[in-house]
Every structure is written in C-alpha cells, then in structure tokens.
Amino acid sequence: MTDTVGPRTEVLRTGPIRYATAERFGRPRPVPDDDPRPASGEIAPQPPSRLDFVMGPPADVHPQGEDCLNLSIATPARDAGARPVLVWLHGGGFSSGAGLMDWYDGGVLAAEGDVVVVSVNYRLGALGYLLLDGVSEGNLGLFDQVEALRWVHTHIAAYGGDPTDVTVLGQSAGGISVRLLILMELPEARGLFRRAILQSAPLEITARPAAESHALGRYFADALGTDPRTADLPALLAAQGETARHHLRGAGRRMEPAFIPVEGVGPVPAPGGPPGDGVRGLDVLYGWNADDMIVFMGEDDDAAVRTREVYEEPLTRHAERLARAGARVHAYRVDWRPAGSPLGAAHCLELPLLFGTRDAWRSAPMLGSTPREETERLGRALRSAWLGFARTGTFDGLPAPLTDGPVPGPS
Template identity: 70%
Template structure:
C-alpha cells in the first residue's frame, strides 16, 4: 500500500533568522544564501524521556539553530491553510526539526502546509541577567519565524492570510504570550493550545533575575563566552536548585519573563479580539509529573483544567471565538493513561519516530493512526473554518469556555482502547 505521506514535499531545514548569543534574532539577509546548518538548540536530555521515550533521531546541536522545516502537498500557488508548530519541552528541550514532529500525515490528510520551528532554549533562550540577556529570546525567535512565514510561505503553497499556530506544553505557553504581543498581530489567525500549564506561563522579572544570578554563579565565567558544555552543566544545576526552591515538578528553571500588564495602554487580552482559539488538555496530564502521595487526576484538574477554564472565560470576554477539547484516550498497556504529550503521535510524526514510546504502551500503530486520523481531522477543520467539528468519543470538544463533556472520563482502572471510551 502506498503511504500518502510519500506524496508530500518536505523542505528544509531553512534558516529563518540569525542571532548572536543573548541578542534578539534578525531576519536572514536577502543576499545570505548559505545553506541551513540544520542545528537544533543545545540541550540536555528531556525530563519526559521516561514518558515519550528518548528521540530516535539525532540532530547536530549548536547556536546556529534558528531553523525550520516546511511540509507541503506541493510547491505551487495553492494558497493552502498553514499550521505552524511550536514544540514543548519545558523551554529546555525539543526542536521543530525532530522526527517526532514530522508534519507529513497532517499535510497529506488535510491538504495543508505544516511548518515546524526551532527556537532557543534554556539559558540561551530565557536567561534573564542584567547586562547579559533581557530574557524572552526564544519567544522573539518564534515571532521572527512567524514573520518568515508571512513573507515566504506562499512560495511553498501556503496562504499567509490563513495561519494557525499550534503548540503543546511550553509551545502552548509561548503561544499564549504571543497572543498578548502587539508585534504578533496579523501574523496568526487561529491558535490551538495543547496542555499548557498556565500557572507557570511566565515569571516576574525580579524572580527571573534571581535565577539568572544563580545560573551565573554556577557557571563561574562570562556567559557571553562560556563553552556550551559549561552552559548546559550550569543549567542542570540551576534546575536542581529551582526544584528544591519551588517544590514544583512542573516548573522548569528558565521561563519567559512576564510582560507588563498592558502594551500601548490596552489590556493584553484585547489582542485576541476576533481570533479563533481552541485549547484543551489530556485527562491524565499530571501522570507525567508525579508528586508523592498526590492524586494525578486531582492535580490535572487543578493545574490544567481549572486554569484553562478561567483563561477561556477571559478569551471569550475579550472577543475571541473559543472552543475546548479534552483527550480521554488511554492506550492499552500504558501505565501513564491519557498523559501529557499523548496527543503528539496522533497529530505528528511517524510509526518509526514513535516506536517503543512508553506512553503508547502496547497499542498497535494501526489503532494509534486510526484515532490520529480523527484528531488530525479536527485540527484541520479548525485551521480551515475556526471550528473542530464533530469528534470521536476519546476526543471531546465543546464550544465556548464552559463546554458540556460527553460524560466524565474514567478515573483509574485498566487502560482502555479507543473504541472502549
């Protein structure tokens, strides 16, 4: 049987910007025709390797990492809807170029263009230290990537007037902040936020500077010239100190810095007026971040469901058209249930990329792909129309900030297959 993803065109990596260490990104000059390095941001192993499994592909790591990839049905003037992907990883790991995030199935199924974006991570992207780094550089990288899409995506068969950004976890937190940035207006038209832990979206600048000084003390040399191994070692130690201080298994050491409450005199949420927003979570998100003697279901409600419901009310009051979702799927043989990141293989990547992923348990790939087609159809419909349309039972969707679910998800008990929920 012919794989339909064989018909799509995968282009890249493409360098969308350049940046000196701890400086804001600059668009690539028109006369700069150097091939992309293909690098991803230097990083330590992900804290979610136990859940997702370690990535099976290897990519060169380096600071010339502002690269993206485009997957399109054709290099023509098709003016297709565009979906731009911001990966998760706690602002410390991951990359849009990874095989996990291959957009082939999504592009082939929906006749859409998929863009996967690298951005700077850890101290290189989010260090806040007086005289060294202002913070939020990874966020400015994402903004520059959206500008690249606006300028160049028509040459890849995409419509710059129909851009949906979808992000998961840290990528969804980034998207939430971009929705509040005046500079991002007009660069995206719809947004999908997947399992953002909103309580850790950003830190006050004073707190960020404290952790910046902790990092600098551990590094014990000038961050502007230190070698990458030393920077990553100091990041690891900063993470340990932050965990002891915060007691949070969710909160990474490097986070965006909070923006002022208003930009140009208007409330930040006013920037979402007229946008379509889909947001949601997985029923067992917190099994990926276990806390001793705590109920993951209750933690998921407290750290995902309730903050998202409050955010949805704010969005609706500010003029956004709001839809919500919840994924209740629990793969057979998985001890994690409907955990954090579980929707990723339903949307992106390949059988090979997700081979032996612990969160998929013993679920046959045919079952994963069958549910994946339904989830991809919902995301594609949202990117085209602003509504996800009807969805299968493991994926419950609702309209407005207070959806009526099709029954509560089962709590505990044996893992179930898609048709059992």
Template identity: 55%
Template sequence: MNSAPGHVVDVPTDRGNVPVRRTGPLRYATADRFRPPVLVPAGGDVPVSGAMCPQPPSRLEAVMGPSRNLPQDEDCLHLRITAPATPAGPRPVLVFLHGGGFSSGSGLLDWYDGARISAEGDLVVVSVNYRLGPLGFLRHPDVAAGNLGLLDQLAALRWVAENIARHGGDPAQVTVAGQSAGAISLALLLRHPDTPRLLRRAILQSPVLGPLQTDLAAAEADGAAFLAALDGDPFTAPAEALLTARTAAAAHAVERTGSRVTPPFSPVVGADPVPATPPATGLEGVDLLIGWNHEELTAFGLSRAAARAAEGPTFAAPVAEFGAWATSAGARVTTYRLDWEPAGSPFGAVHCLELPLLLGDGAAWRDAPMLGDVPWSDVDEFGRVLRGEWAAFARTGEVDPAATEGHPISWGLGPQTPPTSPNS
C-alpha cells in the same frame, strides 16, 4: 504554487497516496548569544543543517521514548516546511511550536514531522526551532533581557508572513499550534500586539498556565544563581559550561518554588514581548482551540488517581480563566480534553499523548512507552480523526464534535461569539 526545492515523499491516506514535499531546514533568523534574533531578508531560502539548541536529555524519555539525536549548535534558528506537492491555490498554514519545558526539544525531530496532517488536511506545515534554557530564557541585567526564545518564535511567525506564499501557503490563514512549553509560549505571545496580526487561529495543547512562568525578580534571582555557578564569561564560555551551570540554577529554582516541575529558565512576565497585564482587547477575529489530556501529570511521577485529582487546579481552572480573558478580548474559544487510555500503558491519558496522533509516524514513535501495546494501525486510525479536527479548525476555526463521536475525546465549550465589549 510551491516552487521551492525539496524532498518529495508519498503519504498514505484514505484517498490513496498523497505526495508531499519537505523543504528545509531553512534559516529564519540569526542571533548572537544572549541577543535578540535578526530576521533573514525576505524572498530567499537559506538552507542549513538543522541543528537544535544545546540542551540536556529530555526528562520525558520514560514517557515519549528516546528522540533521534540531532546536532546541537547555537546556530539553531531553523524551520522545516511540509506541503502537498501538487500545485494548488494558497493553502492554510499550520505552524508548530514544540514543547520540552523550555529546556529541550526541537521542531526538527521526527516526532514533529507534519507529513500526515499536511497530506490529509491539505495544509502547509511549518515546524520551528527556538532557543532554550539559558540561551533562550536567561534574565540578568548584565547579560540577557530574558524571553529570547519567545522573540525567536515571533521572528519565525514574521518569516512565515513574509515568505510562506512562496511555499504554497496563505499568509492570511495561519494557525499556530503549540504543545506544553509551546502552548505556554503562545498564550503569552497572544498578549503582544503583533501576534494577532501574524496568525488567524491558535491551538494550545496542554498549556500549564502558571507555574512555568516567572516574574522579573524570580527570573533575575535564578539568573544570578546561574552566573555564580558558571565557569567562565557567559558570552564566550562553551555551551557545555552553560548546561553545567544550568544544573545549579535548576537547584535554585527548586529551592525557590518547592517544585521539581518548574524549570530554571522559562518565560518572564513583564519583559519584552510579554506585557505584565493581558490587554483588554486585540484578539478580535482570532479563533482559539485549547485543551489538555485527562491524566497529564503521570508523566511527572503522579499516580493516575493523583493526576486526575490535579487536573482541575492545574489545567481545567487555568484554561477556563485564560479562555474567559481571551473571549473578553475578542477571541472565539473552543476547549477539549483527550481521554484516550492506550492499552498496556501505565500512564493513561498522559502529557504528550496527543502528539503521535497528530505528528510523526510509526517509526518516530515506535519506542514510546506512553502508547503501551496499541498497534500503530490503531494509533493512526484514531489519529486520522483527530488530525481531521485540527485541520478543519485550521481551515474554518471550528471543530465538529459529531466527527469524533465514539472516540475518546471530550469537547467542552463550542465556538463562542465574542462579547460586544470587554464589560458585556
């Protein structure tokens, strides 16, 4: 039973209004600057204001529209819980990790509100903040070990395991969904031995599996460029100075990679908690849903034709390679592609387009150029179908392609039976 306090709202569904309770923001961990997170003790909720990590403006505002401004503060390891208000047995849990290129975003933004999917799918939804930019991903031998944002995410999953039952959730039925940077994070965290014990299923939405990861040497070179540009001591300089120095590190990353897509601070392969080599086993019993949108890269200036041409090497091939590893390690894998092209949108099936179908509401997405001229009622109608598939996957590990027949989504591989050994 959900005994936690919170604000109850009615959510319209095809079954009538369903009351859901929003609880939080709550603190799941604390962290000193450039140090790993420390999990808060289990058994009690610590209400907080709900700040997001200090960050520059999102580079996807031209696609997604402006986000509601939240306070920015380094004390940002917060989460929010949305759950049906009617008492029931333990419900499946959906944890969401936001995107933003490891440099912007917050799980507490209205875009990522989980009320609709919670009410329709009878799920407990948890939206998570984590540290970004240099605060979350700087690696330098004298300052930070890197991957602190990933360690934050692991801490959030541990908090869920220890506390979600008090909010009506079933800790044995946790699905973690990540979008873009959140999906990349999840793909890398699946290499860590603790992760399969903290989740039952995972949904990876638009993971760029390659360019947004760095090796140790490249990460330390970007870190050195950051420190050279920083005015002050990295441990005491104001957050604004860190963001200014981030610009210099971004220029260094562009020069190093030749790509303006690669952020200066992103996960480091080979640093805790990401082993350099994916394990051969360890995903037994884990269900994975992985997919992308048909014209992702129009968000970054490509034409629709060029975005489709880049789909194979940027998404399809890396997802297939990742799926092959996950299957060999014991997981069951399902893939999808969102083909929706909203009328009046110049972007087509662009990066982030699935988000308003799954999370948030009409008010949160009213200024999103990627939705074109489509009335919110049509967005919500298609979204109800997609939310049903995500909720079914969170409950059973399977989707029903027949349920989306006539809708612009393509299903690739159905659930696969893991091989009996990595070599079979």
C-alpha cells in the same frame, strides 16, 4: 464531525531553512534573501528530555549549536495553492525539543489536509530565557518565535501557503508560547496568525515575575563562574542544570523549569491586564489530556486533582477572558488510555496521533501495547478535527474513545 481530510498524497519536505540569526543573548535578526549560506540543521543546545520515560528517547539525532534558528516545511506542492498554514511550536519545558525532530514531521498532516506545515526551532534554557543584567534581556526564545512567524508571513506563499490563513499551534511549553503570542502587544507580532491551538499548556506557570528571574539569573552566573557571553556550551548546560536543581530545592515545583518566560519583559505583557484588541475575531482551540499530570506527580499528589488545577482550570479561565475580549473559543479533552500503558491519557499522548509519524514514536512507552492500526485510526480522527479547525475555525469535538464525555468550556 465534518470530514476535512482528503486522500493522502505525496508531499514535499523542505528544510532545514534558516529563518533568522542571532548573537548569543541577542535578539534574532531576519536572514537576508540573498544569504548564500546553507542552513546548519542545528537544534538548540539542550540536556536530555526529562520525559524520555513517557515519549521514549528520540530516534533521530541532530547537531546542537547556537545557529539553531531553523525550521522545516511540509507542503503538497510549491505552487499558487494558497493553502492554510499550520506553524508548530514544540514542547519540552523551554529546555528541550526541536521542530526539526522526526516526531514533528508535518508530512502526514500536509498530505491528509492539503495544508502547509511549518515546524520551528527556537532557543531554549538559559540561551533563550536567562534574565541577567548586562548579559541577557530575557524572553529571547519568544522573540525567535515571532521572527519565525514573520518569516512565514513573508515567504510561505512560495511554498504553496496562504500567509493570511495561519494557525499557530503548540503543546506544553509550545502551548504557553501560543498563549503569550496571542497576548503580545509588539507591533511586529500583530496579524501573523488568525487561529491558535493550545495543547496541554500548564498556564499556572506561564511566566515568572522579573525579580525571581533576576535571582535565578544571578545564581546561574555564580554557578557558571565565568562570563556567560563567552563560556562554552558544556559549561552553560552544566550551570543550567545546577540552576534547575537549585530552583527545585527552593520552589518545590517539580514541573516548573528554571528558565521560562518573564513577566513584563520584552514581548511578555505584565500580569493581570486584559487581552489586547488583536484577540477580537481570533479562533482558539484549547484542551488537555485527562491524566496530564501523572508524569509530574509528587508522592502525595492526586493526578486527577492536579490535572484539574494545572491544566483544566487555568485553561478554562484563560478561554473565558479571550471570549469576553471577542475571540471564538472551543475546548477539547483527550480521555483515551492506551492498552498496556500505566500512564493513561498522559502528557504528550496526542502528539503521535496529531503527527502520525508512527516510526518516530514506535518506542514511546505512553502508547503501551496499542496496535498500530488503532493508533492510526485514532490519529486520523484527531487530525481531521485539528485540520477542520485550521480551515474553518469551527470544532465539532472528538469522537469516542478519544473523548468519553462532555468537555467543560468557558461559561
């Protein structure tokens, strides 16, 4: 494996920075360069994560509010270095999480790889993905992500980054978002990144047909009992929770959120179409964790079978389509099972390795009794692989014990 990681240096952390503003249920608007207001530091309104039993509850607390279109930046220097840029889109089932959380501090990546790391907030739940006639057009969280990438394209040179050398990466719902960003045909979304990394993206639930989303939107409005445009946030979150329970009772799919991207609406293409011309020449790294589905298991589920059905097979099919359209694709699989953890190579396991934010992950049950030294050693190996891909578009695989055998890729 090519070692792209140099000695660790000090980094500058900047943020929160407001990259856009939006009225409730409106599309984001770029922030004028002369806007004097400081960023709020808010994250999207959200309930507690349903994966606290895997990741542990976050150690840091941020204010929640609708002025949440903020990002943070970690950079070795604000100079003319023209470094590769990594833009992170967090997971959380389109209903929880935030780029501003300490989990996703890009400082270690920036220092080890001499890169610029941008971590992005975007709207979640009903505020980001409600589809309801006369109220919300849907997919607003995806419009937020596009606006964040446009901000990076315009401003990142001032933070030591190269706007022509951007890798967008995301995990779980963030990985689904990366897939949709790849496929978007919006003129304003073109040319904003040259490489993409999809981590444990459950592509079988990428987007929902508009008719189903409309029905859930109407249920949400009935559960809310008042105008969504003026309701207070606790009421919105309560109705969102009731809609999620209704969806689970009807659909029976435990891991599928009530509010997700909608097919054929705004930036999301209709299903079944071929990838656009923008895919040609794109470098893509995708993969999954060997026991991803263990945290979403039903009573009669087999974790290995469901991981193959939900992650491996859809990701591989997607990679095959991208390769036929002219992308260069690479696959990985994380097989490492931490000592003392009953969760194995669970969903989210690669995150503390990727970010190296040890204190933020110190109470994560998925890490079991693994000594900090081992987590750091494996993290350096995984970060080296990701940074090498971000710099060159090549990927030499992961060493044992991160991976213990050949990884199936596109045929």
